[in-house]
Amino acid sequence: MSEDKDSKTESPTHKKLRDAAEKGNVAFSKEATLFASSLAFYFFVLFFLPDRTAALGETLKDLFEKPEQWRLETATDVVSIGLHLAWASAGFLAPAMLMFCLFGIASSVLQNMPSPVLERVRPQMSRVSLAKGFGRIFSIPGMVEFGKSLFKVLLVGVVMYFAMRNDFVHAIDAMFSDPLTIPGVLYGSVKKMMVIILLATATLAVADFFWTRHHWYSELKMTRQEVKDENKQAQGDPAVKARQRSLMRSRARNRMMKNVPRATLVIANPTHYAVALRYVREESDAPIVLAKGTDLVALKIRELAEEAGIPVFEDPPLARSMFAQVSVDSVIPPVFYKAVAELIHRVYASRSPKQRMH
Structure with a gap:
């Protein structure tokens, strides 16, 4: 296992990263x-808690100071009081729940754009396996999670102790003073506690953010053989691609040979080069190359031309030059106009008036 990890020295490809994201990895x-949740609660404490507490306090004060206004003779009366308290509690908790949802969604979106992943909900035996469970607990990521939890408890506990020990004495003193001062003392203590928690969770969030990305990237690294196999898969098997190119050339050659009987003339040297041209004034302003080839292909072009009664002119320099500079299904370059025009004139001169129309 360690050797396999040591051999993963290559960075993951775009395909590997994309496949991992599609699987929810x-x-x-x-x-x-956690930091986002702490920040949401801090904002709730800072901006909403005083007003929400006062409103809830008024409801409870009205309930306990004027009990004669609330009858408890029937079940309907009990339900009415319960609904009244439920609405008051909902008004107290609604801003906090809304902020928890917004900050939680924002923290997830800023890390990775959400996308539906069915792989996460697919039943897997490894999730209920005790052996797999112990393996995850005592693995490196499991130890890191334990270390983070221990760090949070120790850091928050120690900092909280030194920062709040004086507030503890003030809270005890407030219990024996004017009751109206107790909410203010508690509110100040809660704000101070939240600042400490925010600093601790922010420090841990920054460290964990870089650690998780480093660990995730390391887990997706690939061996050199995996990179080669993926490139081969993406580009196709060389043998298959060579076979495909061979088939394409064969089909193009067959189409080219079928066009030879439509040619007006063929320019060739004795054996190595052959270029079939077609010229009809009504079709184009210049001769068009229907076929060209060397060696066996050139011999085949000559054979088909002779079978169709098409004139074959042997001109080695012209045949070689045209083969190098012309492409099939295109008109010839102007540099060959004069030489080819002379040959076409000879072809037309040898035909009868009726043949010249075709």
């Missing part, structure tokens, strides 16, 4: 979500 920091 993305870098995700849980500590960043």
